[in-house]
Amino acid sequence: MPMYQNGEVDPAVKALEARQDEIMRKLYELKAAVEGLAKTVTTPDADLDLTVSSSLSSKSSNATTFKGTTDLDTLLGKDLGALRDIVINANPAQPPLTLVVLHSLLCQRYRVLSTVHVHSSVTSVPPQLLSCLGPRHADSYARNMFQLGFTLIWKDVPNLQMKFSIQNMCPIEGEANVARFLFKLLAPYPSDPALATLIDSWVDRAFFQLAKCSGKEKATVLQALNSSLGRNPWLAGPEFSLADIACYCCVLRNGLTSSLPTNVQRWLNSCENLGHFGPAKLLLQ
Numbered sequence: 001m002p003m004y005q006n007g008e009v010d011p012a013v014k015a016l017e018a019r020q021d022e023i024m025r026k027l028y029e030l031k032a033a034v035e036g037l038a039k040t041v042t043t044p045d046a047d048l049d050l051t052v053s054s055s056l057s058s059k060s061s062n063a064t065t066f067k068g069t070t071d072l073d074t075l076l077g078k079d080l081g082a083l084r085d086i087v088i089n090a091n092p093a094q095p096p097l098t099l100v101v102l103h104s105l106l107c108q109r110y111r112v113l114s115t116v117h118v119h120s121s122v123t124s125v126p127p128q129l130l131s132c133l134g135p136r137h138a139d140s141y142a143r144n145m146f147q148l149g150f151t152l153i154w155k156d157v158p159n160l161q162m163k164f165s166i167q168n169m170c171p172i173e174g175e176a177n178v179a180r181f182l183f184k185l186l187a188p189y190p191s192d193p194a195l196a197t198l199i200d201s202w203v204d205r206a207f208f209q210l211a212k213c214s215g216k217e218k219a220t221v222l223q224a225l226n227s228s229l230g231r232n233p234w235l236a237g238p239e240f241s242l243a244d245i246a247c248y249c250c251v252l253r254n255g256l257t258s259s260l261p262t263n264v265q266r267w268l269n270s271c272e273n274l275g276h277f278g279p280a281k282l283l284l285q
Contacts, residue, residue: 097280235247
């Protein structure tokens with residue numbers, strides 16, 4: 001590097017280096033933006049209209065803590081300069097309550113760039129669905145500021161679909177399965193097989209019995225909830241888990257929040273006190 005006799009760097013050289021660094025930074029941002037767009041546009045779900053809302057979310061100091069640690073590189077692959085973007089197709093007639101709750105939790109753990117699109121197969125979407133991932137952000141932003149992208153596309157699909165890597169994976173279908181995937185970004189599933197099975201059992205009960213079965217079967221599940229919650233504060237024991245998220249959302253979606261057994265009502269209040277379920281309640285308005 002050229003220097004003057006007194007050891008100082010030539011100002012012209014310093015200016016050239018600064019310019020080069022700025023060019024490299026802009027190229028990096030451009031690469032990240034193109035990769036993020038390609039992840040959406042190269043899928044059959046890319047026929048989007050102009051209704052777009054983006055929000056920027058950063059880590060919160062009041063995050064709910066989960067046992068164990070997670071690593072995005074291990075779960076989603078090494079970050080090679082493109083934003084790791086999770087793309088979800090959901091039908092506005094069946095808003096996925098668990099996903100907006102998990103999105104809220106992800107925003108406490110990671111720096112998340114959240115975007116909502118409307119597919120041309122949908123004629124109209126209520127305002128609360130357009131803003132379900134947070135308030136619209138109109139300012140410019142650099143995608144490389146974020147650890148995770150969360151793209152929600154309101155589309156006329158029979159089942160909820162999620163894709164992360166358009167090259168290497170088939171879509172994950174069904175709200176329960178997508179919720180399991182997203183929760184693993186927050187905490188690993190328990191290493192104890194019995195506890196992992198218990199959580200999965202409650203998730204299945206939520207989506208296949210509370211959400212879809214007759215009133216008699218729903219009453220049976222509510223009694224099972226009441227019995228379990230009489231022994232522990234949460235459905236999988238002393239720790240809040242995906243089982244609580246799934247069951248709370250299905251109770252809420254099916255309008256079962258009145259005349260509940262005592263332990264279930266106490267548990268509902270505990271869930272709401274965590275502060276993550278507000279977006280889910282707004283989707284039903």
